[in-house]
Amino acid sequence: MKIDILTLFPEMFAGVLSASILGRASAAGLLTVQTHNIRDYSTDKHRKADDYPFGGGAGLVMMAQPIFDCMEAVTADAQAHRILLTPRGRPLRPDMAKRLAREAHLVLLCGHYEGVDERVMTLIDEEISIGDYVLTGGELPAMVLVDCLARFIPGVLGGETSMQEESFTEGLLEYPQYTRPANFRGMQVPEILLNGHHANIRAWRRRQAEEITRKVRPDLMGDSYE
Ligand code: 4FV
Secondary structure (H helix, E strand, O other), X not given: OEEEEEEOOXXXXXXXXXXXXXXXXXXXXXXXXXEEEHHHHOOOOOOOOXXXXXXXXXXXXXXXXXXXXXXXXXXXXXXXXEEEEEEEEEEOOHHHHHHXXXXXXXXXXXXXXXXXXXXXXXXXXXXXXXXXXXXXXXXXXXXXXXXXXXXXXXXXXXXXXXXXXXXXXXXXXXXXOOOOOOEEOOEEOOHHHOOOOHHHHHHHHHHHHHHHHXXXXXXXXXXXXX
């Protein structure tokens, strides 16, 4: 999968995209992520990419011209699914990430300041939000989206986690995890996890996942769990 990220702050991405699972996925060629500095496409002699809002109001708005030229340059050769990260978007959910993980080419547009000129929406196929709060920019949401969808790309999650493993408690919160030592400062790992009876362990984990979800996030307990 190819992901192009349009941003005024490409330097924010290096660390996140090169470390751990995402770094290995890129090295293995399962994921190619490229950032593009929108300011490089400004035709303004001072490389201006934002300006004051018409109608007044606080803050700055990202100008249409640099975004249009950057988007057209990045999508010149290949059909791409173009996403704007914005609080106005549909909330990111696992099923959306699974769908996006099947796309060949994604373009993520990161707004900043008060947002982008509304005419940019003529370039956008889908708006996605990572949550009902306002951030200083769309860069962190873009990183969250890449991390979330990458896990659904076959081969990205090596031995660490398997999607099968994950699927049996899909939609539920995680069950408790333990690792060595079995006794840490007097705190003992539940016996059931130490006797290797896989069916009992699976049943225990599912019960735990349901119990925690019912307590912490009953809204996630769809009708299938009534
Ligand atoms: C956001 C979110 C978000 C709004 C104005 C960037 C900021 C600034 N994006 N989910 N929540 N974006 O807060 O996706 O341009």
